[in-house]
Amino acid sequence: MARPMTPRRAVEALTVLVATSVAVLAIMLPISFASLTAAVHVDLLVFNIPRAMTGAAFVAAITAAITMAVGSIRTARWTALLALAGILVNHLALVPGGGDGQLHTLSLPTLSYIDALLAGIAFGALAVAVWREPLLRAVYLFAAIGATIIGDLTQAPTDATADGFDRVLGGALPLWFLAASVLALGCLAVTDTPAPRVSVDTAIPLAPIFAAVVAFSTIIVTSQALAAHKTSSPHLIAGAMVVVAAATAAAAILPGRDGILVLLMTGFAVTGSLVITVPRSGWVDVVTLVAVAVGLLSGLRAPRPLVAAVSVVVLAVLTLTADLLTPPAAVAVTVGCLALGLVSGYCVGAAVPVSPASATVGLAILFVPSIGVALSDSEFGHLAYSSSWYRTVEVDRGPVPAMVAVGMTLGCAVAIAALLHYRSPSEKASE
Numbered sequence: 001m002a003r004p005m006t007p008r009r010a011v012e013a014l015t016v017l018v019a020t021s022v023a024v025l026a027i028m029l030p031i032s033f034a035s036l037t038a039a040v041h042v043d044l045l046v047f048n049i050p051r052a053m054t055g056a057a058f059v060a061a062i063t064a065a066i067t068m069a070v071g072s073i074r075t076a077r078w079t080a081l082l083a084l085a086g087i088l089v090n091h092l093a094l095v096p097g098g099g100d101g102q103l104h105t106l107s108l109p110t111l112s113y114i115d116a117l118l119a120g121i122a123f124g125a126l127a128v129a130v131w132r133e134p135l136l137r138a139v140y141l142f143a144a145i146g147a148t149i150i151g152d153l154t155q156a157p158t159d160a161t162a163d164g165f166d167r168v169l170g171g172a173l174p175l176w177f178l179a180a181s182v183l184a185l186g187c188l189a190v191t192d193t194p195a196p197r198v199s200v201d202t203a204i205p206l207a208p209i210f211a212a213v214v215a216f217s218t219i220i221v222t223s224q225a226l227a228a229h230k231t232s233s234p235h236l237i238a239g240a241m242v243v244v245a246a247a248t249a250a251a252a253i254l255p256g257r258d259g260i261l262v263l264l265m266t267g268f269a270v271t272g273s274l275v276i277t278v279p280r281s282g283w284v285d286v287v288t289l290v291a292v293a294v295g296l297l298s299g300l301r302a303p304r305p306l307v308a309a310v311s312v313v314v315l316a317v318l319t320l321t322a323d324l325l326t327p328p329a330a331v332a333v334t335v336g337c338l339a340l341g342l343v344s345g346y347c348v349g350a351a352v353p354v355s356p357a358s359a360t361v362g363l364a365i366l367f368v369p370s371i372g373v374a375l376s377d378s379e380f381g382h383l384a385y386s387s388s389w390y391r392t393v394e395v396d397r398g399p400v401p402a403m404v405a406v407g408m409t410l411g412c413a414v415a416i417a418a419l420l421h422y423r424s425p426s427e428k429a430s431e
Contacts, residue, residue: 028151261362273372291341299349
């Protein structure tokens with residue numbers, strides 16, 4: 001039975017929204033490009049961003065599994081609070097240490113790694129903290145997917161003509177935003193009423209950790225390989241097959257039907273990385289968030305995983321069509337961004353796992369740079385934070401990347417159909 005809405009519950013929901021958004025944006029965006037005085041630091045930051053994001057995904061999955069084993073919501077909240085406080089302190093290190101405007105503390109790559117790992121801890125702990133409350137769980141899911149989409153769309157560093165969220169998020173995350181999340185979550189943690197400890201059968205649920213290792217490791221290694229061999233058809237076919245096989249194996253490792261989200265997000269990550277998103281007006285970002293909410297609510301009310309899988313295939317086909325026909329930029333970007341919001345929201349809502357640890361694995365796949373990221377740049381030759389990270393109509397990448405996405409989404413859809421056929425939703429999914 002759902003709890004009645006009270007002022008405290010409203011504050012809790014807002015706190016979860018802000019805290020989850022901070023965690024996700026800290027993973028998705030570079031910590032800062034504000035200090036460009038040390039070129040070697042910037043180069044290291046550019047090349048290490050994909051590794052930092054992958055590390056955050058691993059940490060999120062491990063944190064969720066360990067926190068779930070502890071069985072204490074209060075512990076989960078305090079873990080998230082300490083991680084967010086660490087992010088705030090880490091961003092304070094970005095403040096110039098002298099009158100010359102340069103950083104005199106740690107390097108940008110080091111700060112970026114710390115930021116991402118702490119954000120991963122917060123993301124995983126928050127999942128466990130909210131999972132037993134339907135309202136808070138829905139808010140967490142919206143914040144997770146919404147912030148991921150916005151983080152993916154936001155160009156950093158930005159320029160003076162930036163619009164929408166780019167103007168706010170194009171540099172380091174605003175300190176007031178970080179401080180607000182720490183303060184709000186801290187108040188809730190201090191005034192929280194102790195909840196009964198949840199009994200668990202094992203010390204740590206290992207299935208989500210194993211699934212994360214299989215899926216995340218395969219995706220990042222394959223993406224790195226294809227970034228250097230993207231013109232080779234055998235490499236493309238083999239890489240796509242390996243990633244789909246790894247996602248299927250990870251889905252099989254997870255209990256019950258918890259693995260469906262892993263397969264959906266694997267296909268969506270590749271396709272979403274190829275959707276044209278630049279240039280766009282600021283209002284498109286806002287409407288994209290509305291699309292995420294509509295898709296999520298639709299998925300929660302009418303969860304049909306196969307429909308979600310088909311929607312990802314359709315998104316891949318639309319991306320291929322746009323690459324072949326080159327429609328007007330405004331049309332391609334607007335339709336693409338809205339489709340990203342609707343499809344991602346519905347996929348998450350239609351395949352919410354029983355276990356928060358399994359959900360963290362599925363959602364964290366979006367943090368690991370996919371094959372789509374590797375194939376977006378035909379010249380860079382490395383998996384790094386290149387200019388092609390934000391897909392612009394000015395780059396002619398050809399139809400091959402979208403064709404790979406279509407093939408991978410079809411493979412994931414077949415795996416989802418098999419999982420629905422052979423796995424019962426009544427299976428125990430807490431470990």
